Amino acid sequence: MRRSLANIFQLGIKELYSLRFDPVMLLLIVYMFTFAVFEEAQNANVDVVNAAVGIVDEDRSQLSRRIGDALLPPRFQPPDALAIDEIDAAMEAARYTFVIDIPPGFQADILAGRPAVVQLNVDATAMGLAGTGAGYIQRIIAQELNAFLQSDGATPAVNIVTRARFNPNLETTWFQGAMSLTNNITLMAMLLTGAALIREREHGTIEHLLVMPLRPVEIMLAKVWANGLVVVIAASLSLFIVVQGALAVPISGSIPLYLSGTVIYLFSVTSLGIYLATLARSMPQFGLLTMIVYVIMLLLSGGNTPLESMPAQLQTIMQLVPSTHFVRLAQAILFRDAGLAVVWPQFVATAAIGALFFLAALLRFRKTVTLMQG
């Protein structure tokens, strides 16, 4: 047993040395954990930010101008004035997501208490912001109208007060920053570990290891710990420097708990990486296979769109994928300040799935050497 641990340690150190001389991989690690996290958090917005609005003002009254002026950044760009016959072309070219049409005599009708109709055209193909954006505009128009009339006649019977827990201003950057960090952990762990195994196979050093007094399980565990360590260090730095620092995301939960979850998750994905490497016969094949697996994990684990919106069967299938549990775990710890008492099922599930992949890879490990004969 002690012998085994010493071997695993020695081989892992060797693994780290190998990585030190792979500039492409190192560059990719730096890119993925700095620039990529930052850019995605800044730009991957699916909520109402900087929306393009057009206004057809046929009234040209104080009230109609007031409505236009009330559409403010960061949610809206300053609205552009349009003529009524430009609406269709502008919306077809997707220049505007929203076009407001204020009819002639609007202010006069309102003042006289006559019913008045404002048209709001929404490009409903912009799924991310069409629904919520339309809601915002409706409320802004109503507010402006009330303020204009300065009447309390319209005070509602019931007031509603909303408070968002965990992220009071519903800033997407918080969410995107943490999720893109999570996604990049997945990709890099799979890629590093799998590529390390394939590289050893291509250089013939894996055979060398197998004729030494080593067992495959030791070789695999060495890869798991060494590559996992690299990713966990990179991810921690990224969390402190990029997410908390540059993106200024306040992390409310326990970072040590999150990082221990990450360690368990890394066991799971590095094992998956090794398993994929035993399926592929060459580096390019491994690359293609990993890309497909990664993209599916990226989009369907709940980090991009909520899991509960997916069809039930798909949700069930995704329970077998470790990233689903890790995404849930990361959201719970980082944003909701959940403790171990809350997230332990995810810890267990991630570890169990990891053990399955590890076992499957172990069973194929010796066979991969013979595969190189093709």
Next chain:
Amino acid sequence: MNAIARLSDLSHRYKKIVALDGITLDLPAGRMVGLIGPDGVGKSSLLALMAGVRKIQAGSVQVLGRDMRRMRSRRAICPRIAYMPQGLGQNLYMTLTVFENIDFFGRLFGQPREERLRRIKELLESTGLAPFAGRAAGKLSGGMKQKLGLCCALIHDPQLLILDEPTTGVDPLSRRQFWELIERIRSRRQDMSVIVATAYMDEAERFDWLVAMDAGQVLASGSPAELKARTGTANLDAAFIQLLPEHKRRDHLALIIPPHQVKHGSPVIEASALTRRFGDFIAVDQVSFTIEGGEIFGFLGSNGCGKTTTMKMLTGLLPSSGGEARLFGHPADARDIDLRKRVGYMSQSFSLYSELTVRQNLLLHARIFQLPRAEIEARVKEMTERFGLDDVTDELADKLPLGVRQRLSLAVAVIHGPEILILDEPTSGVDPVARDQFWALLIQLSRDDGVTIFISTHFMNEAERCDRVSLMHAGRVLAQGSPVALISARSAKNLKETFIAYLEEAAGTEPAAAQLGTALDRNNQVAAPQLRSKRLPIDPARRAWAYARRESLEIMRDPIRIAFALLGPIILMIAFGYGITFDLEDISYAVLDHDQTPESRNYLENFAGSRYFNQRSPLQNYAEMESRLSKGRLTFAIEIPPGFGNDLKRDRQPEVGIWLDGAIPFRAETALGYILGVHQYYLEQRIRSESSSDQRPTPLTIETHFRYNQDFKSVYAIVPGTIMMLLVWIPAMMTAAGVVREKEMGSITNFYATPVRGLEFLLGKQAPYVVIALLNFASLMLLAVFLFQVPVKGSLAALLVGGLLYVIATTGLGLLMSSFMKTQIAAIFGTAIITTMPAVNFSGFFAPVASLTPGAQVFARIFPSSYFQQISLGTFTKALGFEALMVNFWMLALLILAYLLSALSLLQTQER
């Protein structure tokens, strides 16, 4: 002297390594010129520079009287040169058949069908490959691959034939046949010059004129007889060693091999009827031998004859399919850890960790072999001294010269003091001096330490040094015994002749040379006049088509790539189409009702009735609310204050509290929108029902038109967007990897060495990927319409034209990527990373382009995704036609042109 090539002051370096160091030399025309010397002395660089496939750095090269530095003159003479690079079948396409390979080269030289077929027939018959015309090049033996390479080189009647180590690793019979073939061809075409590089000195004896090279310099040149006379030696091996500079020669010692003392113990290594099959291919067929302790046992055979496979079975790396291998009387089982400590293994590729230093390599192995900690230091020191590694202990293994690296490999293999040493071609590529030094170490190990050595080689002189050898061919042992006994049994001159005799016997043929001769003579009469046929005007389209055709054949024979290309998009489309959705339903919520009156229940009923919400068991207190929110069980909670009902009746504006889980902002925002909608509806209902109230209803109505997607279903936006995304991602990745693959495999040389121009190469490579991408497009459209029920509401023609332009643009983007990627893995990941962000974030897929920051908009404009997103979404969902989308078509066309021109300007037409 009439020179075929004139080199003057030619130098070439790779970063810090000097490959050629100021060479000035004239090579005679109409002769067979040999470049001799070990690996890494600059032979290959010199040949590549003469063939025009490598860019000249310093000095000048004139071939056939033309300056090879000038593109124009290279182009003019390249149809008169043929170049066969180093490595078995390096310029061949392994999945293509023999016929298809030659045919491809014929097409590159613009030969019309009739001429091509005639030439292929001639070449196949004269090389004896005719019966194998339909076999894939990858399934040929080494010797046959080299013959095929020669056919490909000769299809256009070159005046100068440049061959880089054409026979390395080929069995001696095939080697002899190869040279006989060359001689036949030369006798037919007196004016043809041949320049050959070789590492086999015995082959060099038959050349007309030799250039001996070392360390990038010419040691001597002249006929073999001249060289031997000048050095006063009997053979070229010795002559070469004499020609080496003093300091290198000094290390050379004549090898003395003490005779093996036969100990009559039990055999150390035994194999009985050992067999290994891979599918229906039998790699090792009933091989048996026994090896005594302390013996040096050699395995002699060509590449791919089963030597490595046998050795792997002995080490237990590979299970046998039949028979048995025993070491020290124990079955060779990989799981037997104690057995492994008694065996040392050195594999073909000198499997060292190139990124560790010499010392680190030794330490790592010592520790893994569990040497006692106290002894490790001393043992490592002993090894570095004994194997002459003292000066380099802290160098990286990667930086060592080949000969030193090989000694390190041996040191690593014996650090644990094994009783058996298994060495798989340990000396390939090493110069003769280093090879003899290595053998001195082996002899020491065997005779002094009593280590049993099992070694494989394809060098005859090494095999002669073994106590016993086994001659192997095609998985079988042809003969076994001491070299002397084998030679005398066949009464042959030397071991090579002996091997050839056994090979001929095994093939069950007449001596092959005679057979070849008749075939050639027969052809000679027919072929000779035709060989001078006039060259036809070369058609660029024909060459582009040659590339397109070949690429398609290759893709169709690569099941993994074709599966990825055709099924990948379908799988991903299904996953995305179902998986990505902005439609939120069944949002879970719970109620904390402090009031519990009919009024509060009336308010809450509106939520319970909405299809968007899913009510969970009510909350008892704040703690429970907090706990359920933080577990992610609830998306929001509604709190009704105490006295809600009373306050409502008295118009005191009670305040309802909503507690949202803000962890996923998008979900929270959407939920909030729905909540406010329900709330508003409640207020309106209330006003309507209490018409007696003095409140005046708001006269304003906001009519909201959800255009293009009245049901507001994500699928109508996601499916067209997914098509956009998959059609950039996969075609760009496939194309980039397809071009880089040629760089990695080495077949890019064919582009450098033949008259193909950059544009022809690029368009030829792109065309098959455009076709694949169009198939993807078709399958994705079918999925959209039939599986996801997203109809094409606008112009189908516009969608089709847009799709065509888009895939031309995305494959073009792939071509552009490939111009600066070096490995397939980099091409795959680099292209994925570079195309994903613009396709997902800057295309209008998730957020409209109009909402992007100005910087991001620029980014969106230089990638094709934003334009096709408009076309795809426009024709599927917005019911648009050509007119409304026109600008997008123009922009795509512009991008196609821009990508192609950039790729063309970045494409290298020579190796650097």
